[in-house]
Amino acid sequence: MCGIVGYIGQRKAYPILIEGLKRLEYRGYDSAGIALLAENAFEVHKEAGKVADLENIIPQKEHLQTIGIAHTRWATHGQPTSKNAHPHYSTSKDIVVVHNGIIENFMPLKRSLIEQGYTFQSDTDTEVIVNLIEKESKKGQVSFEESVNKALQQLHGAYALAVLSKKEPEKLIVARKGSPLAIGLGKEYSEFFVASDAIPIVEYTQDLIYLNDNEVAVLERGKKVEVKDIYGKSKMYKVKHIELDNNMVTKGEYEHFMLKEIFEQPDTLSNTIFSHLSEKEDTIYFEGLDELKKQLSEAKRILIIACGTSWHSGLIGEYLIEELARVPVEVEYASEFRYRNPIVRKDDIVLAISQSGETADTLAAMRYSKAQGATTFAICNVYGSSMAREADFVAYTYAGVEIGVASTKAFTAQVAVLSLLAIAMGQENDVLDVKTAKKLMKELREIPKLVAKTLEKDTEIEQLAKDFLDVTSFLYLGRGVNFPLALEGALKLKEISYIHAEGYPAAEMKHGPIAMIDEKLPTLIVGTNEAFYEKIVSNAQEVKARKGTIISIVNEGDKQLSELSDYVMTVPKVADELQPIVGAIPLHLF
Numbered sequence: 001m002c003g004i005v006g007y008i009g010q011r012k013a014y015p016i017l018i019e020g021l022k023r024l025e026y027r028g029y030d031s032a033g034i035a036l037l038a039e040n041a042f043e044v045h046k047e048a049g050k051v052a053d054l055e056n057i058i059p060q061k062e063h064l065q066t067i068g069i070a071h072t073r074w075a076t077h078g079q080p081t082s083k084n085a086h087p088h089y090s091t092s093k094d095i096v097v098v099h100n101g102i103i104e105n106f107m108p109l110k111r112s113l114i115e116q117g118y119t120f121q122s123d124t125d126t127e128v129i130v131n132l133i134e135k136e137s138k139k140g141q142v143s144f145e146e147s148v149n150k151a152l153q154q155l156h157g158a159y160a161l162a163v164l165s166k167k168e169p170e171k172l173i174v175a176r177k178g179s180p181l182a183i184g185l186g187k188e189y190s191e192f193f194v195a196s197d198a199i200p201i202v203e204y205t206q207d208l209i210y211l212n213d214n215e216v217a218v219l220e221r222g223k224k225v226e227v228k229d230i231y232g233k234s235k236m237y238k239v240k241h242i243e244l245d246n247n248m249v250t251k252g253e254y255e256h257f258m259l260k261e262i263f264e265q266p267d268t269l270s271n272t273i274f275s276h277l278s279e280k281e282d283t284i285y286f287e288g289l290d291e292l293k294k295q296l297s298e299a300k301r302i303l304i305i306a307c308g309t310s311w312h313s314g315l316i317g318e319y320l321i322e323e324l325a326r327v328p329v330e331v332e333y334a335s336e337f338r339y340r341n342p343i344v345r346k347d348d349i350v351l352a353i354s355q356s357g358e359t360a361d362t363l364a365a366m367r368y369s370k371a372q373g374a375t376t377f378a379i380c381n382v383y384g385s386s387m388a389r390e391a392d393f394v395a396y397t398y399a400g401v402e403i404g405v406a407s408t409k410a411f412t413a414q415v416a417v418l419s420l421l422a423i424a425m426g427q428e429n430d431v432l433d434v435k436t437a438k439k440l441m442k443e444l445r446e447i448p449k450l451v452a453k454t455l456e457k458d459t460e461i462e463q464l465a466k467d468f469l470d471v472t473s474f475l476y477l478g479r480g481v482n483f484p485l486a487l488e489g490a491l492k493l494k495e496i497s498y499i500h501a502e503g504y505p506a507a508e509m510k511h512g513p514i515a516m517i518d519e520k521l522p523t524l525i526v527g528t529n530e531a532f533y534e535k536i537v538s539n540a541q542e543v544k545a546r547k548g549t550i551i552s553i554v555n556e557g558d559k560q561l562s563e564l565s566d567y568v569m570t571v572p573k574v575a576d577e578l579q580p581i582v583g584a585i586p587l588h589l590f
């Protein structure tokens, strides 16, 4: 994932672009760059590292240019160096581009362009795009727009891009296929803001156009936006007014967005739960629930598709739906599913889970399933995102804007929605007894308060974490619904602390990983499930027998596992089904 930002208008572009990049850093943070255009000249700066590193190398002067594009990168093709950072120039340096996505046929295109005399400065796939545009622009009387279209027609893969040309310096051209792109509209088209999502734009305008796949827009001050397909055919578009407060997209008193978002969870969970569950009565709501329930009860199986953290909530969903509703569930990595000719039947319900609603693999897997005739259902956090728009049914998680790289509040909100869905399905299918359903709904209503209580352990967990700063590898174990939670904890440690961690079902440990346990490999055990408590205690014994250090997550008042553990993080006791929601808090803080 990468983030792109663009601006054309009357204001100075530089601060808009730099601040925009900071807000998009969750999409990529290994290198960044900016190109400003004025008086027929580009000023380009690029640097490896974060946006702050880029800022440090840019001369401290007033940047007067009112047009520019910028990029924050998460390397896919070529290492995270300043050479590979975007923007990329064409061979003549007349055109610059920033790109989010992957061009799959870049190798043959690059070979052919080199044979024709084009030169390349980076190892990226993106440079092919800008050189192709230049090549097309040289074919007679071809406008900037036409040369972009002709280049795009030759690309296989995904892109959201913004392009500037010295020859037509009054235009900013943007295009999208597979990767998201939003255009913010200034008053009477006097200025335009471009970004990978609305977050960098809302400070300036709340009127947005979201480009669809294969659409191109030419942005020119004072001119109405024209959206066309890549063959030049005009397309209709809608201007969306979005309700996003600028306070929602700033760090406030917190040092990091991730920390802010972890601490927002009492609110985000409350918003999510009470948007789908009545505060007083035991009624569960989902948009189109009656029709959805009918389809769900007739479904032979539910296929859950997702990536990363959302895949972990999908695994939890599998436990919950099978346990409470007795409908068979399969969970797939969307990134594998879409490439492996999977069997999808008309009577399948395909549940796509995604915070952003834009993850390319999940979107492609959902579209494939829809084309096979399956009913698609999206659990999404972003209103109006591609998945939300295209799925037959949508249930929103009301987690608010997630800017932190690591998904935290979206994860717990997804699990809350899945719990409610499983309860609703269990009731519909007459397999969940009223007492259990009522108990779970009652506990769900309490969850925001219990999460707030768990967050009070913040300082304690910070102290505990300090003892592990030099450790290079961790094992995370859990059983039942807490196995996917162990996977999630391990993913967070890798992603945020750059420490290797492996999540494993505790019962599988003896089939191999146990050989690794010694005093140097700490094991984090999620030991809150009542149903498997004795078994988890036995797993802890096995770790101790090999002199392993144990950090455990236990329920308040726990004795046995706590005595075996070197470090303990406690959480309030809740029903086994809901434990991943409270258990995620210490794992994310750790």
Ligand code: M6R
Pocket: 307, 308, 309, 310, 311, 353, 354, 355, 356, 357, 358, 359, 362, 405, 406, 407, 408, 491, 492, 495
């Ligand atoms: O927006 P999505 O939920 O579809 O994103 C899927 C993954 O990329 C995402 O969950 C990723 O694994 C998290 N950033 C990890 O913290």
